[in-house]
Amino acid sequence: MRPGETVTVEVRDRAAESGYMARPTAGRLVSLSAGRWAWTAPPVPGLYPIQVVAPDGRDSVTLQAFVVVPYDRVQGELLNGYRIGRYPRNPPAGFVEVTRENEDVLVSPHFRLKQFLCKQPAGSRKYVVLNERLLVALEYVLERVNAAGYRVTTFHVMSGYRTPAYNRSIGNVRFSQHQWGAAADIFIDENGDGRMDDLNRDGRSDIRDAEVLYRLIDAAAARPEGLGLIGGIGKYAPTSAHGPFVHVDVRDRKARW
Secondary structure, eight states: OOTTOEEEEEOOOTTSGGGOEEEESSSEEEEEETTEEEEEOOSSOEEOOEEEEOTTSSOEEEEOOEEOEEGGGOBTTEETTEEOOOOSSSOOSEEEEEOTTTTTOEEETTEEGGGGOOOSOOOSOEEEOOOHHHHHHHHHHHHHHHHTTOOOSSOEEEEOOOOHHHHHHTTOOTTOGGGGTOEEEEEOOTTOSSSOOOTTOSSOOSHHHHHHHHHHHHHHHHSGGGTTTOOEEEEEOOOSSOOOEEEEEOOSSOEEO
């Protein structure tokens, strides 16, 4: 959210919504009705968790509310010394500042903020753009992959957000979805060796393992609950620089490669 922006938070459990409580760490909270509030973000960028507590007090959900640094604070190609570059069109509303204090925060049940950082060199200040729909898509795919019999706690995100400057430096396409935080290059790495696991059990980590993951994601995207959620899917063979992986993005049209 932008500084000072207002968002509505609503409990969808209609059976017991009247007893829910919302507890923000900062900002202004106004009750709209039972189980529904308007929260206005503080003027200072940062992380401001909002805890929503169940009526009996025994369960709660923490919403990680990030107030972004507005895009108009980019000077030239730099944001507080961090090189952003120039967006080819439609720049994001702002950037989440990633710090030692918040980099391990869960931005969804199985993914942490630091997994999506751009790989470009940086000093003490780092920034990321992260599309919430990408997180929904990754969580959905993770669920379907586990349902297919593969034990996966999270995906290894080889490449998440890319600044336009970094995207240009690696020779990627001009309108890459990575620049808007809407894409992730992922693989399964439960053994922690930094490469795709041997999903087809042939004793190697190669393009065939990427094909297994690709097919699982494509099948998930075709299910009723996945329609319109996943846009692009691509599989990639290993090179001298990286192992096999699969690209996933949430563009508004279907693309496969």
